Amino acid sequence: MSSGIPPWRVSASATATTSLHSGHVAPAYIPVQARRSLTPAKATNPVPSSSTSPTSTETAARKRVEFPDAVRTYVQRSFAPEHRIPGVERSEMEAKLKSVITEAAEGNMLNKIDWETLPLPQVMVQNDRNRVLASPSVSTWGAFGTVSPKKSNGLSEDPSKKRKSVEYHGDASSCPPWRQTNNQNAFEDRVTYPSTDKRQKIDMKNPSKSKANLEMRRKRFEEPQARSGSSPSSRGASPASSANQGPVVGRCQELEKNYFRLTSAPNPDTVRPLPVLMKTLDLLKKKWKKDNNYGYICDQFKSLRQDLTVQHIRNEFTVSVYEIHARIALEKGDLGEYNQCQTQLRALYAQQLGGHPTEFRAYRILYFIHTRNWTAMNDALADLTAADKRDPAVTHALDVRSALALGNYHRFFQLYLDTPNMGAYLMDMFVDRERLSALAAICKAYKPDVKIRFITEELGFESDEQSARFILDQTSEDLLQEKDGVVRLLTGGKAGQLFEGAKAEAHRIVDIKGQI
């Protein structure tokens, strides 16, 4: 089992077998009676198994090949009765043998292969079958018996060409589908291996999708072997197994790394260990100060978070990474990214790993005000401890929430002008919405007009010009009038309705994702 399909076959199989089937070889396959020795076979057996075969007319057209003794012994051994495996049809064995030798010959490998240790064709056939059994995707098990002796015309049995028919229908009968699913490493079918495979996958899309799928599936079957086998390459070494067995331990020493969404188990060679990540964070902080390039920073932070996650690192450093990323995302108004960090931080704070829990609990409340997610708001309130509630930032956020809940715009805009930490970035996102609500109320309650100065002061505008512009932007009508040298907002007539409409519009959609 251990060697499986020899590595050189993997790439050669497709081309080698097709050339075999190009006509002239075919007629030679005639069902033969059981044989005890090699000699009588020579005449009828088309397999270039001995030096005599080139003399036959069928193969005459082909390039003559001298077969080394090792190959002949190998063929002899294949036919030896003591090596027969019950359940493996003779015709199957022959077909396999033929393909193995042909491929070797075409790849000029005849002298390079260690025929002494190469598994016999019947063993290969059996291995192939076992692999099918392990496949989670086999479902047509009912249609077995295709490998019937009737079909002993070796041609149709060629396993590499007619892989589908042989492997699919072949032996699944012995193993019902519900058992098959669990044989495989649960990850195998989702794993696409990094580096080389990616390119192949794309290439294979071109010729035919089903063929590509076939190839992919075959690769999957081989993977467990490759891993336990001789090649210690990064490709097989650890990824698939590590996902099940615990955290990855990174080996990468590069400070910067682009973010890619994981489609497979992580490769330790591209994962940075904690000391490297700490340096990375310092570097990123410097770069952010210097270049202020959010696209780059966000990407780097995402890969940083990914490396922490795959290594199961959860400590104060993890908290600071999420906190810094959250702050940067806030500053740039990238709410989607901010929300991801916030969700993580909530879990991290629950584990008492340090950081700045109250600062972020306050943001969280403001965030839910913005998204108007009342169910989540209730949860956020439930998370607060008595100590949290004494924190100025949390108190501020709670006051903002309660001011809005009661429609107390006066208090709301006072709070807006005095927001601790980076909460103002969040409040900026819903302050216009709340201005419209307030204007709708003002228009209904004040008659006949109010000075623009009053609006500016009450609604936290920076200047009369700004508030006037805001009003004109939101309502196309001319609601402003100059009287006695003062600009006034006429609250009567349609004003209330206009603001009501604008308010409804502003409250209608909250872009929660808002990712940049």
Place this chain on the structure above:
Amino acid sequence: MSSIFDDFKEGQKIGSGPRLASALTPVAPAQYPDRLKSFYYFSNAVHVSADLRYSLFQANGLRLPKQEQGAWVDIFTSYWKAVGELVRFDDAPSHASWVKVFEAWKEMANLLIRGYSSNGLQAWTVPCLYVVGRYLRIFAMKADAELSSQGSVAFDDRFQDDATADFRNAKLEEATRVLNRMFTLCLSDRAPIEESRKWGIYDTTNLLFKTYFRLNTVGLSKNLLRALRASSADLPDADAFPKSHIVTFEYYIGVIHFLEENYAEAEEHLSYAWKMCHRNATKNRELILAYLVPCHLVTTHTLPSKELLAPFPRLEELFRPLCDCIKKGDLGGFDAAMTAGEDEFVKRRIYLPLERGRDIALRNLFRKIFIAGGFDESKDGQPPIRRTRVPVAEFAAALRIGTHADERVRVDIDEVECLLSNLIYKGLMKGYIARERGMVVLSKGGTAFPGTGV
């Protein structure tokens, strides 16, 4: 004092789903405390299938189609295993584990689902689904509690960039997936309605709602409702279903609306549940009322009477201080009561609507000012008219009293105006503010405070 086999036999004979389901109940009845134990020790792992085949069918003289019979034997075999894990809590507590109970029970739930989907279990037996689903949820919660007390589990290994946030409910989340299959199993049954599993739809939905609430993933209920709405044409009217299912269902729908602050819809569904709820189901009535009272406060600005809350001392205790402050217009007392009850209110998810009671308290306070303002001099023998022009300063003074403000605290006139403008905007007061003159002009003719008689 009936054994599990008796329940099974009787259930099958008279076609009673509940009776049949009682055979699958993993709790021994009070009058037969050893029922589970004796069931478990009647066989062993090697012979259990054969023994069950005999005891359930041959010995009972029951005949069912072969496939169905096989399905029941499989279900009871896995039930036997689950009971084995349960019995261990008595017999060998050090080896007992709720995680194992949950796994065994889940296995059985899956077999039951398969029994319906492909082995021809009949639709009248769906009460089994209720029982199995209900205990699946219970065992999952116990398993989660057990796991978190052991402090195990930390990372799950899906290929995610961030560790998932919540591990505390891993088993309960697993349970929701099974419950979800039960939901689909009921909803997607295309058999004629008389023999359809559709009759089980509300019970499975309720179970899922309950679990989602527990997991704090109320948002997921939306998916169920969407699926229900999509096939509502095929469902019989609600009043054809067992009342208990419908009451619970309406309760949850009400609460879901409630949480989204759609208080009008919430009130509709909660009132329906309130009216339909069995009068002796005190606990359920209390649950409904806990949401209905805040709902009513927001939609109609009315407070619960003493009689209404009399049978529910806990609710009385919860709401009465607030109600008294609202009535008196005591803002300071109201704020204090909100703070005092905050934890409980938040836990019951009623903090946000109750907070709005402050508007009513404020309205009542300002109404007092209006009444204390007395009447304008009447002209020409007309009936006296209340003074409708009230200086803002008077409201400011009222606020000072209402909030028990220290005399040194300055009351911000702009804020007073803001509060007034809000009450006007919300329709709790009628009139307008003439800002230049610092005056509130209220509407005449007994409509200044709508609905309060003045």
